[in-house]
Amino acid sequence: MHLIIRATGAGAGMLSHLLAKNPNNLYDRTEKEARVRIVFTASSEELTEAVIYVTPDPVELVKGDSQAHNDITQYINDREFVTSSLFCTYIRAALGTALNGKPKEAYVPRVKEPLELVLSFGPVASNLPDRTVEELFGALGYEVSLERGDAEYTFALKARSSARYIRLKGKQTLQTALQQLFVLIPALDDYKHYYISDDEVDKIRRYGSGWLEQHPQRALILKRTLRFAGAIRQYEEMAAKELQEAGRGPGAPADIPVLEESSPGGSAEPSGVQEEPKVRLNDLRYEAIARTVGELDARASIVDFGSGEGKLSARLSSVPGVREIRAVEPSAASQLRAMERFAKLEGRPGVVVPEPVTGSLFYFDESLRDRDVMILCEVIEHIDEHRLDRVMDTIFSQYAPKTLIVTTPNKDYNTVYGMEQEEIRHGDHRFEWGREAFSAWCSRWTGAFPYTAEITGIGEGSAEYGYPTQMAVFTRGEHLQ
Numbered sequence: 001m002h003l004i005i006r007a008t009g010a011g012a013g014m015l016s017h018l019l020a021k022n023p024n025n026l027y028d029r030t031e032k033e034a035r036v037r038i039v040f041t042a043s044s045e046e047l048t049e050a051v052i053y054v055t056p057d058p059v060e061l062v063k064g065d066s067q068a069h070n071d072i073t074q075y076i077n078d079r080e081f082v083t084s085s086l087f088c089t090y091i092r093a094a095l096g097t098a099l100n101g102k103p104k105e106a107y108v109p110r111v112k113e114p115l116e117l118v119l120s121f122g123p124v125a126s127n128l129p130d131r132t133v134e135e136l137f138g139a140l141g142y143e144v145s146l147e148r149g150d151a152e153y154t155f156a157l158k159a160r161s162s163a164r165y166i167r168l169k170g171k172q173t174l175q176t177a178l179q180q181l182f183v184l185i186p187a188l189d190d191y192k193h194y195y196i197s198d199d200e201v202d203k204i205r206r207y208g209s210g211w212l213e214q215h216p217q218r219a220l221i222l223k224r225t226l227r228f229a230g231a232i233r234q235y236e237e238m239a240a241k242e243l244q245e246a247g248r249g250p251g252a253p254a255d256i257p258v259l260e261e262s263s264p265g266g267s268a269e270p271s272g273v274q275e276e277p278k279v280r281l282n283d284l285r286y287e288a289i290a291r292t293v294g295e296l297d298a299r300a301s302i303v304d305f306g307s308g309e310g311k312l313s314a315r316l317s318s319v320p321g322v323r324e325i326r327a328v329e330p331s332a333a334s335q336l337r338a339m340e341r342f343a344k345l346e347g348r349p350g351v352v353v354p355e356p357v358t359g360s361l362f363y364f365d366e367s368l369r370d371r372d373v374m375i376l377c378e379v380i381e382h383i384d385e386h387r388l389d390r391v392m393d394t395i396f397s398q399y400a401p402k403t404l405i406v407t408t409p410n411k412d413y414n415t416v417y418g419m420e421q422e423e424i425r426h427g428d429h430r431f432e433w434g435r436e437a438f439s440a441w442c443s444r445w446t447g448a449f450p451y452t453a454e455i456t457g458i459g460e461g462s463a464e465y466g467y468p469t470q471m472a473v474f475t476r477g478e479h480l481q
Contacts, residue, residue, distance in 0.1 A: 001056075001083045003091070003181070005174075006042075006049040006118040013045040015115065017107045018174045020097035021050065027094065033060035034090040054090045056080055082125040082163065085186035092182075099182070099207075101175040114171045119181065122165035123149070126188040129422035132217070133166070136184055139216050142170040162427075179207035187224040190427065196227060201235050213239060281459050285377060285407055285469055286315045288458045292473060294319045298372040298402045303328060304354070305361055306379035310338030313354040317345055325354035326368065332358070361391045364398060374401035378469075381408050381429045396449040396474075404451070404474040407458065410435060412465045435466050442472045450477035 007015040016023045023040035030036070034056035042049040058080045079086060097103055101111040119142075126133065134144045145167040172180075183204060204212070204225055212218060226232045293299050293316060300323040304313045307327035316325055327342075329335050335356050345353050359365050361376075361383070368374075374395065380388060395404060409425055411432040419425075424432050433441065435455075442453040451474045457467025 001054045001081060001087045001123075002121060003052040003083070003087075004049065004118075004120040005052070005177075006047070006120075007115045007174075008047050008118070009116040010045075011110075011113065011115060012048045013043065014107070014110050014113075015048040015050065015174065016040065016043060018098050018103050018110065019050060019095065020103055023048065023050075029094065031090050031093050033057045034086075036090055036094050038094060052091055052094070054087055056086065056090065061086075078125050078163075082123050082189065083121050083185055084125070084189040088182050088185055095178060098174050099178050111175055112173055114173050116171055117169070117174070117177055119168040119177060120165065121181070121185070122147075123163040124166055124185070124188050125163045125427075127162055127190065127424055127427050128188060129420040130164075132220070132420060132423075133164070133188065136187070136217055136221070137166075137168050140170070140180060140211060141172070142168040144168060176211070179209075180211065183207050183212065183221065183225060187221050190224050196231050198234070201226060201231055201238070204235060205238055281468055282311075284458050285471075286312050288456075288471060289375060289377060289405055289407070290315050290319055292405060292471075293322070293373055296373065296403055300324065301371045302326070302373045302375065303368050303371050303399075303401070304375050304377070306376060306382070307338060307354075307356075308334050310334075310341045310354060310356070312375070312377050313338070314341050314345060317352045317354055318348075318350060320350070322352055325352055326357050326371075327354045328357045328359040328365075328368070330358065330360040361394075362387075364394060369399055371399070371401050373403045373405065374399060375405045377405070377407050378409070380406060381426075381432055384430045392445060396445060396451065400476065402476050405471065406474070407469050407471045408433065408438065410438070410457070410466050410468055410470045413459075413462065413468045416462050416465050416468075435470060438470050438472070442474075446474070451475060452477070 005015065005019075007013075019038075021027055021038055021040070023043035027038035028035070034054050037053045037055075039051050039053075040049065041051055056079075061079055092099070102108075103111065128136075130146055133146060137144045147165045147167070149163065149165075204222070208221075212221065215221060222232050222235060226235060289312065293302065299319070299321050302313075302316060302322060302325045304316070304325060304327045307313050307329045308331075310327050310329075313325050313327040316322060327338055329338065335358065338354075338356055342354050342356065345351050357365075359368075361379070380391075383391060395401070409429070409432050412434040414423060414425065414432070417425075439455060442455060445451065446453050454473045454475075456471050456473075457469065458471055459468035461467045
């Protein structure tokens with residue numbers, strides 16, 4: 001993870017003074033368990049360039065996390081490499097003088113003087129499409145260039161990587177440029193490693209002063225930096241108060257659309273800011289699956305693959321006729337939460353307590369064969385497409401459930417959420433299919449195995465785009481029962 005700041009033209013040599021760093025010395029410090037280094041690769045009155053390079057300790061990244069010892073996936077992520085909110089935290093102390101605009105007294109008048117700057121940073125792992133990234137910085141007057149690293153695979157992984165290197169060119173004061181980066185880098189990454197408190201709201205207000213209120217993507221920036229409706233509303237109230245005090249208008253707080261929080265084993269669905277949403281899409285999925293299971297003749301034994309925290313399994317536990325539920329999940333952390341949820345079901349009349357099972361779709365489990373119902377709720381989109389065929393072949397040929405229920409997002413419906421064509425609903429989704437692609441996929445499996453498939457939708461429907469979630473119910477032919 002790095003940030004390169006280059007100043008050119010008259011006054012470029014002022015860059016080192018505004019950063020309060022001697023261009024002849026290497027800055028090498030440890031900040032929050034990360035090594036931060038600043039080196040000047042050029043230093044003259046016409047060209048000055050500072051390279052800020054951060055190397056975090058990957059083990060320290062998970063230390064102190066109470067879940068780290070339960071789940072190896074804590075160690076398998078991109079946080080060690082990408083330019084994110086973590087990167088901003090690491091370099092804040094080193095750039096504090098420039099961020100606050102408080103260099104030595106002799107240079108204070110130069111704080112407000114714009115420089116010809118080129119800012120290069122990355123890699124940035126963002127689920128935003130290129131056009132949106134360009135709009136975020138282009139609206140601030142920068143020329144924006146995006147570059148992706150080259151990678152060759154022997155299989156189809158992704159059409160394009162979500163990781164990009166970003167280069168910005170424009171005339172801006174160093175203080176404002178850095179403040180813009182400290183707001184927009186976390187917005188691009190859409191990941192927060194810290195609690196969003198009043199201090200975070202105040203930081204966005206201070207760093208966004210003079211540019212954020214007029215930014216055309218202001219709603220998106222607030223949604224991805226503050227995340228929660230309460231924090232966004234608090235920011236709006238502060239901004240409105242400042243506008244009133246400045247005599248620039250009433251500035252009534254605006255309604256800002258936000259994403260629902262994502263839970264392990266589930267996906268985040270875009271929605272409007274609401275104090276109490278009537279019914280979440282996740283709940284509608286569970287209700288639709290429970291209703292479908294309740295209508296089946298054979299429903300005594302159920303396998304819930306990718307059960308996460310056990311919410312769906314707990315919902316199915318009260319369906320009449322169900323005698324056994326096996327909640328299969330590879331994540332130990334999610335399983336612990338599921339076990340706590342299942343423990344609360346014990347002793348309730350007419351309720352079957354699900355059995356947690358450590359397992360994965362990639363490892364065959366003989367004990368799961370020939371069950372009445374197998375469920376993959378929002379699971380397949382988290383599997384690379386080149387691996388999905390093997391998973392489904394195992395399900396149909398080896399597990400051979402009487403009924404297989406599969407739900408997955410409907411990409412067509414993303415337009416209703418105001419999403420770009422390249423955007424996906426959750427950062428871990430390997431793909432999302434529209435209705436035509438999902439139907440073709442289902443037909444391929446019913447053509448290869450003695451199953452029929454019925455496809456329906458879940459959620460608030462659209463005449464043009466269908467439903468936010470699509471569900472396929474595969475039924476095994478009678479001659480195999």
